[in-house]
Amino acid sequence: MTLFAKPLLLVAAIGLAACSGPDRFGAESGADFGAAGAPGSAADPRSPAYFQQAIGDRVLFAVDQSTLSDAARATLEGQARWLISNTDYSAVIEGHADEQGTREYNLALGARRASAVQEFLVERGISPARLRTVSYGKERPLEICSEESCYAQNRRAVTVIAAGGTS
Amino acid sequence: MMRRLFFLCLALAIAGATTPAFQARAQGPLRIVIDEGVIEPLPFALPEFVAETPAAAQYARQISQVIAADLAxxxxxxxxxxxxxIARVTSFSSPxxxxxxxxxxxxxxxxxAVALSGDRLTVKFRLFDVFSEAPLGDGLQFGGSTAAWRRLAHKVADQVYGRITGEGGYFxxxxxxxxxxxPKNARAKRLAIxxxxxxxxxxxTDSASLVLAPRVSPTGDRVIYTSYETGFPRIFLLDMARLTRRALDDQPGTMSFSPRFAPNGQTVVFSLSQGGNTDLYTLDLASGRRERLSSSPSIETAPSYSPDGRQIVxxxxxxxxxxLYVMPASGGAPKRISYGQGRYGTPVWSPRGDLIAFTKQNNGRFHIGVMRTDGSEERLLTASFLDEGPTWAPxxxxxxxxxxxxxxxxxxxxFSVDITGRNLRRVPLQGAASDPAWSPLLP
Structure with missing residues (x-):
């Protein structure tokens, strides 16, 4: 799972930095679920940590695109199944962009990406009332180099699980 | 023989006390035309202003330095x-x-010369065209509190700049x-001035929430910006005197961003995203009434009014x-104006109405550029890994x-650059900074 090891470390660091902030639905909140332990740990399939790590909480996008790839669809099928069987949770879908773009356009692009994920999950039967979207544009990169290897990880939509189903 | 000095208040000065003198000199040697680009900067002498009271010495020195720094x-x-x-100036009135x-x-x-009485400073100045051996415009005097000493210096520099270039000042x-x-992946942001x-x-503001892209009202007393205070991007209005703020648009399931004032100061145009689609809306600040300006499945953002308020780019x-597109301020058919290579974003209409500044991405580089309002005569002023978000000096x-x-x-x-692409400069600040929004000239 090298794909997720590095982002997780960063996520934990962001969580510390932002824990006093009101950006409640940031990727940061994932850190709350990251600690290894028995109930609610990644080994528990009903836990948000399992959702984040075993299913995969994020999908990636091509440059300036919001179309879901086959890999993204596979991940989202898993997300949909989990959400259907864990109705105590709602989700906020965050759309993000890499830094190669102007601030306003990237906000709009992130909104498109978050919405693409939302639409997919709704099509799979998740109530729209359980899903909110937010765009961070290029404001919250996970990877900080200025190369395609980092950009590819930053062009993402992250499904952040929050306690409390709204339906 | 010296010309008689006229001590005028600032309002009178702006009302045109200097204009006749300037026009009379229009063909003279002491003239800079900014459009032509300046190869050789015009040499000026600014002997330290005379302190008319001993306590004014410190201010006289600092004011002189700021005026010189503004001009240079x-x-x-x-x-x-x-x-x-060679000459020493020991008295304001000596020939x-x-x-x-x-x-x-x-x-x-x-x-x-600078005088200090209590906490009130008075600064007077004269400008001379050395080769014509004549004053350029009348002497002027500005007054203000010691706390505003830098503003007094900027006002003098604005006068000098205006008389020699024929342009309005901006200092x-x-x-x-x-x-x-x-760090880059957990940046804290706050509004500053x-x-x-x-x-x-x-x-x-404090740095508890992400804030983006502030814009100053036409009267300079309010700021409109995007904040994540609610967890979602929303446009906020900040009163600069009281530092109070309020959310302007809080429709659940939507995001609002990229706001900008209309020239009337009462209407705000902004982007609203709903269901992944971003369109343009206006909001009347007094009534809260919202109107949709665009309705297409594409991204419409970064709106900016023409100075007469009739059009939006x-x-x-x-x-x-x-x-880039231009449409009537009430909405309606947009006309595309950008046709060069690459992508164009963040258009901003010049306060003079003659140009539109923009960000351009081409071949992996970012540029700040300007074009005429019909898209002609595109000129790129900068190039770097990432330049964006132009704002105009008054x-x-x-x-x-x-x-x-x-x-x-x-x-x-x-950074700042002039419209001929010369004089690229970094604004000296302690920390990292982004999204500048230039105010109008102060009253």
Whole structure:
């Protein structure tokens, strides 16, 4: 799972930095679920940590695109199944962009990406009332180099699980 | 024989007391035309202003330095070092020894005096065309509190700049921006305001929530910006005097961003995203009434009004890539104006109405550029890894923007450049900064 090891470390660091902030639905909140332990740990399939790590909480996008790839669809099928069987949770879908773009356009692009994920999950039967979207544009990169290897990880939509189903 | 001095209040000065004198000199040697680009900066001498009371000495020195820095900072003027001076100016009213200033090749001479009474400063100055051996405009006097000493200096510099270039000044203005701290993946941002030259930084918000892209109202007393205070991007209105703020648009399931004031100060145009689609709306600040201006599945954002309030320039990817469009302020058919290579975004109409500044992406580089309002005569002024977000100086002759460096340690800073592409400068600030928004000239 090298794909997720590095982002997780960063996520934990962001969580510390932002824990006093009101950006409640940031990727940061994932850190709350990251600690290894028995109930609610990644080994528990009903836990948000399992959702984040075993299913995969994020999908990636091509440059300036919001179309879901086959890999993204596979991940989202898993997300949909989990959400259907864990109705105590709602989700906020965050759309993000890499830094190669102007601030306003990237906000709009992130909104498109978050919405693409939302639409997919709704099509799979998740109530729209359980899903909110937010765009961070290029404001919250996970990877900080200025190369395609980092950009590819930053062009993402992250499904952040929050306690409390709204339906 | 010296011309008689007229001591006028600022209002009178702006009302045109200097204009006739300037027009009379239009064909004379002491003239800079900014459109033509300046190869050789105009040399000026600015002997330290005379302190008319002993307590004023410190202010006289500092005010003189700020005036000289304002002028030299434009790239249009060059300060002749005081060591080169032959003449000594010990009294504001003593006759000008033109030969002494000609000998050191000073084309403009600025003399002045500063008096202090209680906490009230009075600054008077005169501008001379050395080679014509004549004053350029009348003497003027400005008054203010000691706390505002830098503003008094900027007002003098604005007068000098205006008389020689024929353009309005811009030194007595402020810039609202986003002050940034922390690593690239967890940046904390807060709104701040500074003098145009980076002095007097004050913070307008704390850094608890992400804030983006502030814009100053036409009267300079309010700021509109995007904040994540609610967890979602929303546009907020901040009263600068009271530092109170309120959310302007809070429709659940939507995001609002990229706001900008109309010239009337009462209407705001902004982007609203719903269901992944971003369109343009206006909001009347008094009534809260919202109107939709665009309705297409493409991204419409970064709107900016023409100074007469009749048109809006914005960016849209309806053609497949980001391009610039102009439409009537009430909505209606947009006309595409950008046709060059690459992508165009963040258009901003010049306060003079003649140009539109924009960000351009082409071949992996970012540029700040200007074009005529019909899209013709495109000119790129800068190039770097990431330049974006131009804002106009009140006189429409200088642009400030964000330049961000590449890599893990990359950080943004504010830069300025004039519309001929000359005089690229970094605004001196302590920390990282982005999204500058230039205020109108202060009252």
């Amino acid at each position: 900072g434009t790239g249009l003027f060059r300060e002749i070092p005081q060591e080169a001076f 000008v020894q033109y030969a002494d200033w000609k000998a050191i090749n000073a084309q403009a001479l600025i003399t002045g 007595d203005s402020r810039v609202v921006f986003v002050a940034e701290t922390g 500074m003098d145009y030259d980076g002095a007097n930084v004050q913070y307008l 914005f960016e849209s990817d309806r053609s497949g890539t980001q391009q 006189n429409g002759r200088v642009i400030m923007f964000t330049r961000e460096t590449a890599g893990a340690g990359g950080a943004p800073a504010l």
